[in-house]
Amino acid sequence: MSGNYKFRNQECLYFVTFSVVRWIDVFTRREYKDILVDSLKYCIENKGLELYAWVIMSNHVHLIIGTQGQPLENILRDIKRHTSKKLTAAISENMQESRRDWLLWFFEREGRQNPNNETYQFWQQGNHPIEIWSNQVTEQKLDYLHDYLHNNPVVAGWVDEPEHYLYSSARDYAGGKGLIDVILLI
Template structure:
């Protein structure tokens, strides 16, 4: 992996994105989105994760984060590991999931091809952290993150998408407690 994309200073702001293997649209169901939101809350409360912005799309997640505690690489590793297990369970146990067999087959196939896994892979391997060391970069990533649902055609205005911190930045309480970038 390139040395360019690593967490070097946990107190700096980072933009990270991670996606489901093969960009499967898992997060179209509320119960799957809830697993992610609950896990982010847990990381905030118990692991020192500071969330400044987020956007949960159907197949991927964007975050602007930092930490005053545990290293960010460890927090994200634990987050991805835990949510992978929980989401696999949620998919398996969901009687309404018409794509269950296909999704599990794709994830098992991806896991068997990756020696870092135990026969199952939910998330793609990399987080691609980008340090946000200037106001220009912070604004660019914040705009990109919040405009993602608009570009996807889900909403007309960023603040209309409930699975995003754009609501918080527009003055409406969102689904996750965040720290605003001033």
């Protein structure tokens, strides 16, 4: 993370986005999205992650998060490290994955360009954290949450209503129960 995009105040909430390298559509299968869901649940239960909103799209993830435990940069580093390994292994072992060889080749090629990687690079570097530091910013992010974040799957043509998409917190904000326990911002 460089420039102004850092976790400066661990007591604030942050809007973060992280993307698959080169924006490759990987989250097209349920089992891949479930790996990310399981990792978020683990971090909530074991690392103090507070999750306020989330959505998994085909090639990126949006979260509104806070912490009552480990520093956010450490939690996100661990999520990305863990899911990178789990996802590349899942792709490698999935005989139904028509793009398996190409995806692994691509992640390996990207990994060679970054000396911090062991073999593959799955996620782009950085998380682009934006601090939610005031009620005005919170209201802006809530509007964003409703109009964009939760509406992403509708715009993509995957569902007719945001709460119909399983891999987001839209159900929670519509009064239902989603896959991950969230803390509502309203």
